[in-house]
Amino acid sequence: EYILPFVCIYFSLFLSKPNSSNVVKYDSLQIYNLTHLAKLLRCHQSSSSKTRTHTRRKTRSIPLGLSLNLHMVVPSCLCLSQQPGQSKCLTKQLAFRNCKRHMKRGCIRRPQILPCANEEALGSRVFVLSDLHTDYSENMTWVKGLSTVRHKKDVLLVAGDVAETHKNFVLTMSLLKDRFEQVFYVPGNHDLWCRCEEDDYLDSLEKLKKLLDACRGLGVLSNPMIIDGLGIIPLFSWYHESFDREKDITGIRIRSLEMACKDFHACKWPGELSNHDTSLALYFDAMNDKNEDMIKEIQKKCSKIISFSHFLPRQELCPEKRMLFYPNLPKIIGSDWLEARIRSIHRIEGSASACHVFGHTHFCWDAVLDGIRYVQAPLAYPRERKRRMNGGEDWLPFCIYSDGKFADRLSPCYWSDYYSANPRAPHITQLAPWVARFYGRPSSHAPH
Template identity: 35%
Template sequence: MRIFALSDIHVDYEPNMAWVQELSRFDYVDDLLILAGDISHKRQLLDTCLSALTRRFRHVLFVPGNHDLWVAGETPEMDSLEKFAVVRKIASSCGATMETIRLGGLLVVPLLGWYDYSFGQPQKTLLNAWTDYRACRWPAGYGAAEVAAHFDNLNTVPPTEGTHMRITVSHFLPRIDLIPSFVSSRHRILDPVLGSTRLEGQLRKINPKTHVYGHSHINQSVWLDGIRYINNAFGYPQESRITAKQLLCIEEV
């Protein structure tokens, strides 16, 4: 069985959805796909994409991203925690899972999260520009720290005995030094909304060989403190230099 990683498909864009639909129905039937968030905030597109992928892969593990929890187009009463429950239900109905996968000696653990400004405080420019501040809606009294703590509390550390290959997965970045040095200073304004050090603390308890993440749309594979961190984002159609727009096989077991 091969293990593939992919994130940030953003199938709201027709070329991205077409790529999903054109994937072989035969080449991956024994394989596992790790999908690290940001499919679509639209229920029908999320359903269509996940259904297409579960027909092509034996296992699909999905961790929602920030875009998936947008409530644009939902009823005014729905908040993003309720949208998370909807996303979980859609994933399950499509045959994907948001739970830990244990297959023999393989352990794949999803880590839910949000950004909590542990990477820095947002500037006014970011507060005005970042779509999440308008497209997400949270219960009264919830700021970024409370949202991150909520998802952090949903995560569990499963038993690792008998597993020789452990992989963890998050949408958000677990450490800010995953942003490469070539990223310009004007783009570093995004640092506060990229992830959380909470995730790094959680994945270290599991001690994986590999951590798969998304969100930044910057593809890379790098070893840090004994763990390989992999981002294989599909990205927006116009993003061709920092995304590969193809599946990435990260392991074979």
């Protein structure tokens, strides 16, 4: 009774092509076809109401939304809800819903990402994970809860943002190294924050050095290596504002980067480096030069290569600005030099054996662009996991490689799934309905 509506939702949104009279058009966003969706749900409800007791007065919510970051994209979910005392016909309401309500008995279960790892794998398995943020006690508990037996022969790639404090960073990496045979790490922006009184650093570069020293002491790697014929290449990176080349959103009041991004205050840089230009992106990219000889050896010997970074190499790996609660987000997420280095590793045309793992934006992502597979598997903040439509964190860390081959697609990843079916249209600046509502503007009067 409760699974069928979700199946109807999925097929109506991603597979069917309803006629124009049923489509509520917002550019090409058939995902917000509420009229068509409500019709399907009403039909199912009327057919099942004969066998269902009418005494139940609970609120029912059908989650339609995406797994998203509150600060970056949309509300916890878009939902059609039936309130007590209302007609049985579902009313079209966009609302915030506590994720726990969706998981109560009698509500639709969220689709789960099924484990893809073969426990009997002959060779090494490679797992990926980013944005652990173990300064949150819930996240540290999650790390401590990882099996101390299952992964003794496995490899883990940690794509940055482990913890802000040195104490939590070392504890987290120690726990991971105890559970995995090999752990690789690249730094994220949160790792380099210098605002904790107990951590006294001259600047973020000194902190980076101490973090890498701690990793070496634990046996955690930040250099390229070949493991069972698979090339693994960590890449240092930092973002720069000119990475964003898509049309800006105008007509609404958007906070400046300095006000919105804590990096501008929590990170400390020597005088020649700044978040306001490309100097940091160039500095971190140059840190990879020392590994060029090993990278060339990997290219010669390995038919399959996984590179990984914290930041994004391509803007297409982030939703369009009109979809974002903070439309200037693309200015603080990626690096052109990172993309150039990835192309030098995986070749311009890419291949089925090329994969790059990233983090930072907290969006589950799995997509192929120009021959390279891009994957993000973030643990993220506790509040974000609770809103996820793909089952929270049970599928993490994600096994990207097993038995000598790459795993099937990470699914469901709602944003990358959306862009696999819909063209990117950055020239359109009309705000998505949830963004327009966030800024207190009717979507019909959103700027163009």
